[in-house]
Amino acid sequence: MEEKQAGITALITAYARAYHATHETPYIFNDFMVDQFYTDEERTTFNQQLASLLKLVAPELEAQHPDQQTALSLVMQLHLAPITLSRSRFCEDCLEEAVREGVSQYVILGAGFDTFAFRQPDLENRLQIFEVDHPITQALKRQRVALAGWQFPMNLHLVPINFSNENLEEALIRSPYDLTKNTFFSWLGVTYYLSYEDIENNLRLITKIAPKGSVIVFDYLEKEAFLPEKVNPRVQLMQSIAYQVGEPMKVGFEPDELAEYLRRLGLDLVEDMNPAAIEERYFSNRNDRYHAFPQIHFAQAAIL
Numbered sequence: 001m002e003e004k005q006a007g008i009t010a011l012i013t014a015y016a017r018a019y020h021a022t023h024e025t026p027y028i029f030n031d032f033m034v035d036q037f038y039t040d041e042e043r044t045t046f047n048q049q050l051a052s053l054l055k056l057v058a059p060e061l062e063a064q065h066p067d068q069q070t071a072l073s074l075v076m077q078l079h080l081a082p083i084t085l086s087r088s089r090f091c092e093d094c095l096e097e098a099v100r101e102g103v104s105q106y107v108i109l110g111a112g113f114d115t116f117a118f119r120q121p122d123l124e125n126r127l128q129i130f131e132v133d134h135p136i137t138q139a140l141k142r143q144r145v146a147l148a149g150w151q152f153p154m155n156l157h158l159v160p161i162n163f164s165n166e167n168l169e170e171a172l173i174r175s176p177y178d179l180t181k182n183t184f185f186s187w188l189g190v191t192y193y194l195s196y197e198d199i200e201n202n203l204r205l206i207t208k209i210a211p212k213g214s215v216i217v218f219d220y221l222e223k224e225a226f227l228p229e230k231v232n233p234r235v236q237l238m239q240s241i242a243y244q245v246g247e248p249m250k251v252g253f254e255p256d257e258l259a260e261y262l263r264r265l266g267l268d269l270v271e272d273m274n275p276a277a278i279e280e281r282y283f284s285n286r287n288d289r290y291h292a293f294p295q296i297h298f299a300q301a302a303i304l
Helices: 003-023 040-051 068-100 135-148 168-173 196-209 233-244 255-264 275-283
Strands: 105-109 128-133 156-160 183-187 215-221 267-273 296-303
Touching: 003 040, 003 068, 003 135, 040 068, 068 183, 068 215, 068 233, 068 275, 068 296, 128 135, 128 168, 135 156, 156 168, 168 196, 255 267, 255 296, 267 275, 275 296
Parallel strands: 105 128, 105 183, 128 156, 183 215
Antiparallel strands: 215 296, 267 296
16 A cells, blocks of 8 residues: 555544544544544545445445435444444553553554544653654654644654564664563554564564563454455455555454464463454444444453
């Protein structure tokens, strides 16, 4: 995927969080600051463009000719927002527990337009935060922070990485990252797009650069999602859109084999939330169309 496209994808993902925080209750995940990254003109453009996706997301509903506001809400709830909201909530819930247990560093892999450091000023003296992403995406992030009129907190470090010629260790060495301190890694929305070899290399690297007890949270697709006869239609649409924008999804995992797979890489599977568990924890008792995505899991593992 082109890096320009990566920046656009980050903007759209963040916009889903902004829409939820400003239009919907109860909150699944309350990113109450990210809406400040957008101008009124951009909100108008995003609303129009995203509402037009209803013909892909739910053509039977689009045929009823809903107004733009209703179409946008349907696209958000049926397709764009459920994964990013619930996995962000899962990640930050796990992080909160890890900080209570002594974790003092937070590495966000593929940070995009994350706002955690700005939303949690009380952690400035307790948690060093490292946002790892491509320099182009980070330049866009700096522009958005300036647009919002924010100041970068002292504990936030932007770590640029050119994925074509360096790895995570090389990038972090240039930053204040401490190899000896317990660290929490978030790796969200990434594993789908990598090869098994790349996933293993990255997980092994994390076990190398962080001490025992450090934690990683990631999401993944079930292996069945790549079988035409077993893929869920919602997931199939997600895969189709990803392919069309030049970011094809490549691999999935067998949930029953994940614990052993991670153990071979030096990790202990602490939690693996399947769609039913995600539905129960984050989407139950709602009066809208939000539901967990089928065949998508959220996992937490600790370094052995």
